[in-house]
Amino acid sequence: MPTPSRGRDGTTVKADTASAGREQTRQRVIEAAIDLLTRGGRDAVTTRAVADAAGLQPPAIYRLFGDKDGLLDAVAEHGFAAFLATKHIDPEPRDPIEDLRAGWDVAIEFGLANPALFTLMYTDPTRTDSAAFRTGLEILMGRVKRLAAGGWLRVGEELAAQTIHATARGAVLTWLSLPEDRRDPALFTTLRESMVTAVTREEPAVRDEGPAGAARALRALLPEESPLSSAERHLLREWLNRLASDG
Incomplete structure (x- = not known):
């Protein structure tokens, strides 16, 4: 962090003003690029x-x-930040599966509202290093962990998150790649419900006899701090991973 000037020459004020001006110019350039991208595609930028x-x-x-x-x-980073701003976070949703559907729908709505920007964001794997992308992924993992803790998850948390993300991204990019006369809105409902069926159960696993779902639920509920030693926590997680059949 820069040390404020102790003199009366206004050095710090000038530096702050210059920094703010640079950021405003940078933002103006990003907005100009997004406008060109939206109107003319990537080649226009x-x-x-x-x-x-x-x-x-x-x-x-x-x-x-x-x-x-x-x-x-x-x-692309600006796009990820804008997408992040649309996300609704409910730490205790009344219906976690409906919450999953709603989160998936938000991704679709953003993609359809910002087709050129969405395509830029998700067609280059290196952009997953984006800070805003990682924050969005943390929100998704939180939603998945709540599903696991409630016994709703059919598969492992990592696979569930990948499936949710891949189906939403793929749905938008597929839709955008199709001629307008071949675009059927049923694509989104079909893919969303296929995703829900693939990653969640109709009833929480804790109500069933199978150990895999219960193991996932217990694994999701384990706190980072507990009376168990580090070695004991590691061993317990290894057992739970085996029971969950995804470790």
Whole structure:
């Protein structure tokens, strides 16, 4: 953290003002790039076109983002942050499976409302390093863990999260790839319900005799801090993983 100036020359104020101005310019460039992306696709997002739209000279883009790829990464990060802002987090949903459906639908709605941005966000695997993407994934894992703790999960938590994410992303990208006359809204309902059937149970496992679902529920409920030693917790998790058949 920079040390504030002790003098009266306004050094700190000038530095803060310059930093704020740089961030405003950076945001203006990102918004200009998103506008071009939305209207003309990825090919429309050239360094010169973005600079012109933002009222800057092309070298300014390089100073702010390094190169065009850096700019596109910043645009994708902005998209992940915007998507994150649409997520509703209910720590104790009345119906965890309906909560799962609702979260899946939010992803679909965002993708359909922002087709070019969504495509940019999810067609490059390296963008999963995004801080906002990781935060969104943590929200998803929290939803999955609540399902597991309630005995609703049919598969392991990691596989469940991958299935939920893959079906939502795949549904949007498939829809966008189709000619308009071949787009059937039933695609979303079909994929969503297939996902729900694949990862959840009709009744909580704690009401059944099978040990796998109960093991997943207990594993999800285990606190990080407990009277058990680290070795004991590790051993218990290994046993639960075996019982859950996904370890």
